[in-house]
Amino acid sequence: DASKPARKVKDVVETAAETLTDGPATELPGAPGSAPPPVPEPTVPQEPLPPKRDQGAPDTRTPTGAPTGAPAASMGQQGAYLTTSQGARLRDTDHSLKAGRRGPVLLQDHHLREKITHFDHERIPERVVHARGAGAHGEFISYGTAEAITSAGFLKKGRKTDVFVRFSTVLGSRGSADTVRDTRGFATKFYTDEGTFDLVGNNMPVFFIQDAIKFPDIIHAGKPHPDREIPQAQSAHDTFWDFVSLHTEAQHHTMWNMSDRGIPRSFRMMEGFGVHTFRLVNDAGETVLVKFHWKPKLGVHSLTWEEAQLLGGMDPDFHRRDLYDAIEAGAFPEWELGIQIFPDTPEETFAGIDLLDPTKIVPEELAPVQRVGRLTLNRTPTNFFAETEQVAFHVGHLPPGIDVTNDPLLQGRLFSYVDTQLTRLGGPNFSQIPVNRPHAPVNDMLRDGFHQQAVHAGVAPYRPNSLDGGNPFRAGDDENAFLDVPVRVAEAPKVRANPVSFADHFSQVRLFWLSMSPVEREHIIRSYAFELGKCYHQAIKERQLQCLANIDPVLCTQVANGLGLPAPEPTTPLSDVTPSAALSQLGQRWPTDGRTVGIVIDPDGDLDGVSELREAVFAAGMVPLLIGPHGGTVAGMPVQRTFATARSVEFDAVLVAGAPAPAPDALPARDGRAASADSLSVDPRVLLLIEECWRHAKAIGGWGVGGNVLRRADVTGTPGVVTGDSGAEVFGDLQQLMAGHRSWERFPTSRV
Ligand code: HDE
Secondary structure (H helix, E strand, C coil): CCCCCCCCHHHHHHHHHHHCCCCCCCCCCCCCCCCCCCCCCCCCCCCCCCCCHHHCCCCCECCCCCECCCCCCCCCCCCCCCECCCCCECCCCCCCCECCCCCCECCCCHHHHHHHHHHHCCCCCCCCCCCCEEEEEEEEEECCCCCCCCCCHHHCCCCEEEEEEEEEECCCCCCCCCCCCCCEEEEEEEEEECEEEEEEEECCCCCCCCCHHHHHHHHHHHCCCCCCCCCCCCCCCHHHHHHHHHCHHHHHHHHHHHCHHHCECCHHHCCEECCCCEEEECCCCCEEEEEEEEEECCCCCECCHHHHHHHHHHCCCHHHHHHHHHHHCCCCCEEEEEEEEEECCCCCEECCEECCCCCCCCCCCCCCCEEEEEEEEEECCCCHHHHHHCCCCCCCCCCCCEECCCCHHHHHHHHHHHHHHHHHCCCCCHHHCHHHCCCCCCCCCCCCCCCCCCCCCCCCCCCCCCCCCCCCCCCCCCCCCCCCCCCCCCCCCCCCCCCHHHHCCCHHHHHHHHHCCHHHHHHHHHHHHHHHHCCCCHHHHHHHHHHHHHHCHHHHHHHHHHHCCCCCCCCCCCCCCCCCHHHCCCCCCCCCCCCEEEEECCCCCCHHHHHHHHHHHHHCCCEEEEEECCCCEECCEECCEECCCCCHHHCCEEEECCCCCCCCCCCCCCCCCCCCCCCCCCCHHHHHHHHHHHHCCCEEEEECHHHHHHHHCCCCCCCCEEEECCHHHHHHHHHHHHHCCCCHHHCCCCCC
């Protein structure tokens, strides 16, 4: 009974206090002899909300499926009263148990020791790579289009499977910024009812190395320098470029990183790739080779480099926030899972491309990506640590119907992903952590070990046995067991060597370069020039320029110009390749769901127009954020950003309804501006907002006084800037612009 007072606690404490004689005579209120004042509760104790599904206790079931008797939610946060970890209620958690008010703390204070000891061990080692990440729950619904080529049940028509996805950067540590230039991880855990399937992919379809044995080398080169531990989460430093320029198989992935793909606008706007070739097997035992792709509903979009840099300071959590905001706003991120299918021939090549080489793609024009299902992320984690930090992916988590190939990078990963969890999650029982628990019944014979959660019954965790009734039994041929496809292994000598085709390091980099639009090429040139410009060693820059010369002379010359170095001649003939239009991010129109529209308002201006516009933005599935000279509300509408807190980088487009003149004590108007043609005085922070949006090629609009503000900012009449009579009218044009993502026509490119 929660309301029952503790048994005469007050009397006990008072008696104890009376017997104390060692306190100094001068002690103030609460001196020995007086009972400690009761600690008031700031709120009335009441039962908390029922725990969410994920807060439940681990499923402590026996191998035969019988519950062990542990209450379902015993590990979650529950009950109105604070307790010890053993469930004893506590009356005080703010004072240590001391020998007198001014005395030393007593070793017998078991609550103090439990609280501090647990805290001391709260942190676990961060992931050695992909440490910075954000996760979300969702569901995958299969179209059934892959039924003929795989027996995997979750790919049967209409089948719905729970998923957990974790996005990440690779190089930075857990607290690093989201918007750095880097590859992004895109790891998906499908909790299928035939066992968990982890598709542990990236947002780029190729990798730096062809053999897993080099992974420590590339990561040591990319991580901060070992002496000063800088730079954090960057590839713009000597060791990275030292490695990739010496190790030319890295050039393809490096160019993807230098392209706009290295700075995604949002996790929601990234493609995902399984990178390796996998093998699917159907019920008849027939096999095909496949590459997995995730295609985002919103299209593939990127930040500009300046935006990415500004966000590193303004909002280092930008991608994480964007993901959670979108899900909580109901703009659920969606991707289609697609596969490229290749015949499973002994050569394991397609159109001359070696399917075991993870530095190669198969252009979509040669093997179209066939859609097999839809992923929707619809729930944010309840607890970051429990779920996003503790989730453990493994490329070897495969259900029946999906198998691996001999890609030497994939083969090494098959070892690494279990091994790393032993250190990171502290032992071999990580699959019992709630987020890692399979949704299929588990009946393994794995026993004991650190952090064992299950209370296994039975006496015979071995096979064969007669004591546990012979359990567990092996699945027969027609009982949907995992099939190791009996691929023929060539009789060959043991060697430390690659297939000969792996020696081609430049042709597909050239293919990628030639597939880019002029704007994208311009960005690639700038990123090489920026990153190499950050290197100290001349020899490294020269060596990388040599690699670029072997990819494309125009690219090489432009980067060399940026560095102020001569462009070398190619040392290998340039490959004759056919560009792949599917590699470019530009030239299409995409849905704009969940995009943010900043609306600059004057509290004394056209608020009816603002209100109408706000509704129109909501109706279009986007997020309107009002930006005013001060916070609070105007005409019943929340002002979410002020001229002081808003920065261009958090908006996809900006609309100006009006902007009041700066208050006398605000920042001074810029010199020269105040004397401009229409002499309208505009807060300089609003002008900065508009200028930055313009520089970042974002859609800009204004109506009424807002049109004058845009004139003041000198942007009217340029591509992607619209003015009109009403907010709703301007928003119509703005939506069209946003569907094309950016207005690059503002910056005609001529160089490439
Ligand atoms: Fe990983 N990788 N990796 N990787 N990887 C890890 O596993 C590794 C590779 C990828 O959100 C680690 O649990 C080796 C390719 C993602 O939890 C570790 C090699 C691709 C994630 C590991 C590779 C990836 C990881 C670190 C070379 C794209 C984050 C912590 C053979 C297809 C998963 C962990 C998450 C994480 C090893 C190469 C993707 C150490 C040895 C190629 C998305 O096991």
